[in-house]
Amino acid sequence: MPKKMILKAIWYIVWIFLTVITLFPVYWTFLVSTRTRLEIFTRTDLLPTSFYLRNYTRPLLNDVYGSFLINSLIISTGNTVLVIFLALLATYALSRFRVKGSQNFFFWAITNRMAPPAAFMLPLYLLYTKLISVNGRSLLFDTHLGLILAYCVFNLPFAIWLLKGTIDSIPKDLDEAAMIDGASFSQVLWKVIVPLAKPGIAVTALLTWLFSWNEYLFAATLTSSRARTITTGLAEFVTVVGTNWGEMAAMAMVAILPAIVFLAFVQRYIIAGLTFGAVKE
């Protein structure tokens, strides 16, 4: 019995240790975000006893970070709506119709997701700035639409990949039964498949949203002022001389917040969503 107790104690010590390690960087960032410039360098304790709110309010309300935040919200949401809609159409086709070359299509789509963004940045930048413009003003460079489209390059294949597993697992008998009752293809998709695939769609949508929100390189390359996102704003702290660490920490917390909210909502489903269709039951 004592041996069992000791093993149990060790088990929990290891897990608590891992939990602390995982949470500590975030906690430390929160701590820095609550402190004044002087406190950051002088205080050595780990308690959040004071809260210097100006670290949050000044960049968000007086500086450009508020509009960066709004840009991020618009772009992430726009991209998610577009990606989920297109991915549903595509997965329906891949899952329910015999399409010649669909394997190749699937592989090619995934290549886009896996390609280093560095490889796309330069040509995409040139394409956005030099080729597509009306009256000398680019339609895509430094616009919300530009980033919404650019983010499809990694989110669309990913969404198709995830949704294919979900839609494949819905029995085909159901849509055949609906067809016999006289439903059209689009009715089958929206009235039969989509309601049944809701949990999978929800996870995919949230992950898509999160990937757009978290993205940095495209945003840094394809925007200059009007459509900058919160991540590019955060990166700018690095190049600023005499960085204001408290504000940087505060903006990092703002950038992390959706991740924390996200976890509260879908932690039960995320594991089921991560099989990538690789597991054969």
Place this chain on the structure above:
Amino acid sequence: MIHKERFAWGLLAPTLVILIFIGLLPFLYALYLSFFHWNIFSRTGSLIWAGADNFRKLVFDTEFLSALWKSIKFMFWAIPIEFILGLVLAISLTKPFKGRNFFRLVHTLPLTMAPIAIGATWKLMTMPGLGIVSKFLGSIGIDYNIGRSATQAFFTIVLMDIWHWTPFVTLTFLAGLTALPKEPLEQAQIDGASRWQIFWYLILPMLRPVISTILFIRIMDALRIVDEVWMLTSGGPGTATRFVGLHVWRVVFPKTEYGYGSAMSVLLLYFTIVLCWFLFQTITRGGKEEI
């Protein structure tokens, strides 16, 4: 039947158009440009035919090659550790114990955070003078400064990557382990197989598609890493942590050598596609043998 296939392609068309526009078109454009000298600051401001010059230069470009080598070295340090740690954690999470769901939730957090924010949090921890890690190590007599020591900077990034991505490995393994069929495992237990034998001869082979998927995604993503590194070290000190993605970005954009940069992009993409195809083959083949 033909009517149906045409309809299916109609459903695929919007996806196809977007991916062609932002995936294939930039690639073809880069391929075209890679055969030219083009610098917007050059006097003529126009394309000058270069033939294979850019590629010839690239093969002997020690900066590019060393950046590529750093990325590969980084991959070989980070991925095995993440893989083993993630597998061990996933196996221990299959056992029911009090607080398991909480640990799992906490463990998911790094996965969902913005890489740029992760870089920021790690920078705040390791900055000389204000970071808790550098303060602590300094107080016990270890000189820790990622702005000065190349080795420390490199391994701090490896640690950051392990912190960021081990949860992904854990959760994917966990998904795979919970989906395994129970009967063969119970049968083996009845037949008197040891736990180690069950793991090595039954569970691991059944997990093969999962293992390939994890390696596939981790290798690609490790080659892509830019944001965190840029935030934490900006590629420094010197060029010690300038991985290949960062190199293309930092070197090509300020210099605006678009032709040469395009050649770099094309080579990088080719390298990735070959690797991708190879891994994709192993995944699909692994999947077929399971059936």
